Amino acid sequence: MLKILRKTLQTGRVTIPYPSKPDEPPDGFLGKPVIDFAKADLEKLRVAESVCPTRAISIETDGAKSTVRLSYASCIFCGRCAEAYPEAIAMTTEFELATTRKERLLVSADYVDGKPAQVIALPSQPSLEQLGEQTKREIFRIFRRSLHIREVDAGSCNGCELEIAALNNPIYDLERFGLHFVASPRHADMLLVTGPVTRNMEIALKKTYEATPDPKLVVAVGACACSGGIFGESYASKGGVDKVIPVDVYIPGCPPRPQAILHGILLAIGRVK
Amino acid sequence: MSSQVETVISELRREFGEHLDETRVTHKNEIYYDVASLDWLPNVCSFVHHQWQASFVCAWASDERSRDGAFHLHYVFSLDQFGLFVIVCSPVSVEDSEFPSVAAHMIAANWAEREIRDTFGLTPVGHPHLKRLWAHPDWPSDNYTMRKDFPLNSQPPRVEGDFEFHRVEGEGVFEIPVGPVHAGIIEPGHFRFSVAGEPIISLQVQLGYTHKGTEKLCEGLSVEHALHVSERISGDSSFAHSMAFCHGAERLAHVEVPERAQYLRMLCLELERIYNHLSDIGMIANDIAFLVGYSHAMRVREQVMTLNEKLMGSRLLRAMNSLGGVRRDIPDAAFSSILSTLATVRRELRDLAELLFTSASVLDRLETTGVLAQKIARDVGIVGLAARASGIDRDFRRDHPHLQYHRVSFKVPLYKSGDVNARTRVRVDEVFESIQIIEQVLSQIRPGPIRVPLEKIPTYAQALGYAEGWRGPIVHAIQTDAAGKISRYKIDDPSFHNWPALIFAVQGNIVPDFPLINKSFNLSYSGNDR
Numbered sequence: 118m119l120k121i122l123r124k125t126l127q128t129g130r131v132t133i134p135y136p137s138k139p140d141e142p143p144d145g146f147l148g149k150p151v152i153d154f155a156k157a158d159l160e161k162l163r164v165a166e167s168v169c170p171t172r173a174i175s176i177e178t179d180g181a182k183s184t185v186r187l188s189y190a191s192c193i194f195c196g197r198c199a200e201a202y203p204e205a206i207a208m209t210t211e212f213e214l215a216t217t218r219k220e221r222l223l224v225s226a227d228y229v230d231g232k233p234a235q236v237i238a239l240p241s242q243p244s245l246e247q248l249g250e251q252t253k254r255e256i257f258r259i260f261r262r263s264l265h266i267r268e269v270d271a272g273s274c275n276g277c278e279l280e281i282a283a284l285n286n287p288i289y290d291l292e293r294f295g296l297h298f299v300a301s302p303r304h305a306d307m308l309l310v311t312g313p314v315t316r317n318m319e320i321a322l323k324k325t326y327e328a329t330p331d332p333k334l335v336v337a338v339g340a341c342a343c344s345g346g347i348f349g350e351s352y353a354s355k356g357g358v359d360k361v362i363p364v365d366v367y368i369p370g371c372p373p374r375p376q377a378i379l380h381g382i383l384l385a386i387g388r389v390k
Numbered sequence: 391m392s393s394q395v396e397t398v399i400s401e402l403r404r405e406f407g408e409h410l411d412e413t414r415v416t417h418k419n420e421i422y423y424d425v426a427s428l429d430w431l432p433n434v435c436s437f438v439h440h441q442w443q444a445s446f447v448c449a450w451a452s453d454e455r456s457r458d459g460a461f462h463l464h465y466v467f468s469l470d471q472f473g474l475f476v477i478v479c480s481p482v483s484v485e486d487s488e489f490p491s492v493a494a495h496m497i498a499a500n501w502a503e504r505e506i507r508d509t510f511g512l513t514p515v516g517h518p519h520l521k522r523l524w525a526h527p528d529w530p531s532d533n534y535t536m537r538k539d540f541p542l543n544s545q546p547p548r549v550e551g552d553f554e555f556h557r558v559e560g561e562g563v564f565e566i567p568v569g570p571v572h573a574g575i576i577e578p579g580h581f582r583f584s585v586a587g588e589p590i591i592s593l594q595v596q597l598g599y600t601h602k603g604t605e606k607l608c609e610g611l612s613v614e615h616a617l618h619v620s621e622r623i624s625g626d627s628s629f630a631h632s633m634a635f636c637h638g639a640e641r642l643a644h645v646e647v648p649e650r651a652q653y654l655r656m657l658c659l660e661l662e663r664i665y666n667h668l669s670d671i672g673m674i675a676n677d678i679a680f681l682v683g684y685s686h687a688m689r690v691r692e693q694v695m696t697l698n699e700k701l702m703g704s705r706l707l708r709a710m711n712s713l714g715g716v717r718r719d720i721p722d723a724a725f726s727s728i729l730s731t732l733a734t735v736r737r738e739l740r741d742l743a744e745l746l747f748t749s750a751s752v753l754d755r756l757e758t759t760g761v762l763a764q765k766i767a768r769d770v771g772i773v774g775l776a777a778r779a780s781g782i783d784r785d786f787r788r789d790h791p792h793l794q795y796h797r798v799s800f801k802v803p804l805y806k807s808g809d810v811n812a813r814t815r816v817r818v819d820e821v822f823e824s825i826q827i828i829e830q831v832l833s834q835i836r837p838g839p840i841r842v843p844l845e846k847i848p849t850y851a852q853a854l855g856y857a858e859g860w861r862g863p864i865v866h867a868i869q870t871d872a873a874g875k876i877s878r879y880k881i882d883d884p885s886f887h888n889w890p891a892l893i894f895a896v897q898g899n900i901v902p903d904f905p906l907i908n909k910s911f912n913l914s915y916s917g918n919d920r
């Protein structure tokens with residue numbers, strides 16, 4: 118017992134201050150890829166399209182006009198596109214990509230005769246500080262002192278589970294926000310769903326959703342949950358959570374780092390009206 | 391041809407003579423035997439397994455009807471003492487669609503043959519328990535996904551049907567169904583316990599919930615593309631799986647990976663082992679309500695994850711492996727931060743091990759809980775750390791030297807008791823060994839290229855790729871088609887072999903110890919179901 122106490126005192130507090138202070142991922146972290154459409158050459162973008170393992174980059178050509186799309190819902194953050202065309206595509210360290218609206222996960226640009234014509238930018242999101250404040254208020258208003266989360270693996274590779282489970286550890290300490298993982302959907306206010314929804318998990322996911330009392334939130338975690346990811350749609354995979362149940366927030370990443378998941382959960386609560 | 395290869399070939403020729411058709415040796419350590427008559431398949435496999443003590447690695451079928459009008463079976467064995475793989479092959483004609491079961495003589499092939507039945511519609515005649523494996527009861531019976539004429543995107547309707555579970559009956563016997571959605575933050579699967587009071591009489595495991603058609607998905611893809619899929623077979627083994635895949639593709643292309651890249655791959659494999667073992671030690675502490683142990687283990691694990699993110703850009707070591715090497719170099723200037731993190735891990739783990747293993751309440755829960763006897767472990771074909779905790783001395787890093795493992799010295803921890811305690815201690819010991827391996831890697835590594843291109847993938851070729859992941863050996867088999875694209879990709883995760891171990895290990899234990907026993911194996915659902 119004394120040994121335990123001594124070790125605890127020696128260790129001190131280890132929890133990171135995120136999100137009250139921003140978290141800077143290290144240089145070289147594989148975050149959000151950005152295409153400089155104004156600079157990019159259409160033909161070279163086609164090379165990036167061909168190496169993209171999930172077709173997150175896609176180009177549709179109709180006569181002289183081509184539309185280049187980059188979907189953060191499908192992106193697995195492998196960096197192959199930036200490797201193929203480093204002059205116009207860069208992997209940034211940005212990781213707070215969660216959104217309540219899926220269309221925000223798509224950027225596109227039109228090219229006419231191979232020249233950039235129009236870029237559709239992403240709308241900006243509320244800052245985290247505002248979010249944190251808003252979160253506290255909303256949790257209190259709707260769910261009183263706490264929000265209970267049920268995690269559902271709908272066929273993920275277990276990568277997202279590792280990062281979600283990490284939120285429980287003393288570094289991220291999810292419970293300091295009044296957020297709490299529970300063992301049953303009956304006790305839950307929020308479902309945190311991962312995986313592309315396999316055929317063999319589809320019915321279980323629907324039943325879990327129905328078993329969760331209203332009001333409830335659904336958060337799709339990771340590329341598979343957001344879009345089917347690398348597994349796409351097949352006899353075994355439904356191609357994303359929103360093909361099966363309604364989704365309130367999408368958290369891109371493969372897997373998203375724990376801070377990104379935390380960001381998405383906070384965003385989800387801010388949305389409850 | 392090495393003398394060992396010659397010995398193996400001549401021994402088998404002497405034993406089976408006219409019943410063997412052809413022998414081929416590829417990639418120096420893969421010995422293929424074609425069995426002349428399908429009837430002799432079980433005999434040859436049984437001989438290799440029982441007489442030579444070769445461990446069963448995996449079995450798979452391939453649909454080669456378009457080439458020679460038949461399906462082909464492959465049973466892979468590992469001759470650890472020689473560092474060789476023996477692959478016993480036989481075609482199965484379309485008309486027969488059945489073959490004599492090898493599992494009838496060698497229970498280790500039980501699940502593998504059930505998978506072949508599910509996905510190819512080839513029936514192993516005489517199989518002891520031909521229950522469906524990943525195909526759930528609502529899957530229509532005549533849809534065999536791995537046949538070439540089954541399109542990846544087809545959507546067979548759901549049919550009526552219930553899971554088959556055997557029933558234990560008697561006074562006071564109850565069934566407890568658990569899952570597929572579990573209470574913890576873990577993967578989905580269904581467990582069916584039969585209990586009388588607290589002790590478990592029997593456990594049945596129904597998996598397949600995370601089946602994503604991964605092997606089928608890769609057919610027709612280039613190896614460059616499939617590499618990214620291989621990183622997502624089992625999230626906690628992202629590096630080991632992609633390593634096995636790259637290894638297979640590189641062997642196909644006859645490419646030698648630069649030495650520096652081999653050392654960097656060793657660094658990643660060992661970092662993956664360390665973070666998973668730390669996590670499991672923490673979760674085992676958590677499952678016995680020793681939360682202090684959990685907190686310390688997870689705190690230390692996070693330091694490794696942060697190191698991964700800093701060095702490789704990904705906490706799970708994704709996007710690091712590349713065909714022909716690795717994608718990122720680690721500058722020598724970063725070595726000091728690796729060494730200092732590992733020094734912290736070593737110090738902290740010593741403290742943690744002392745906290746754990748000197749606490750009577752911890753030992754009370756770990757010792758004699760979930761015993762997997764060595765005899766059962768051998769018969770069932772248990773692999774990896776679970777096997778080493780039951781006294782089976784196998785480790786691909788030593789037995790099938792790959793990368794530069796032959797140039798570093800390390801011990802393979804071995805325990806005999808086969809209980810949760812042994813599986814925990816194997817992990818603790820292995821973390822210390824991994825730290826030593828990394829220290830040797832960083833002192834031996836020299837400047838040089840980190841990647842060579844794979845010029846051309848040969849057509850109609852086949853190769854095995856392998857790595858010792860933290861859970862156990864990971865073996866991938868890759869076959870190519872006329873265009874050098876993947877025609878068959880067999881993924882073998884250690885979990886596929888070890889799930890049956892759980893069934894034996896829980897017998898006679900009380901239900902509240904099940905989560906602990908389960909965690910002590912920590913098997914992958916996704917790696918199993920694919």
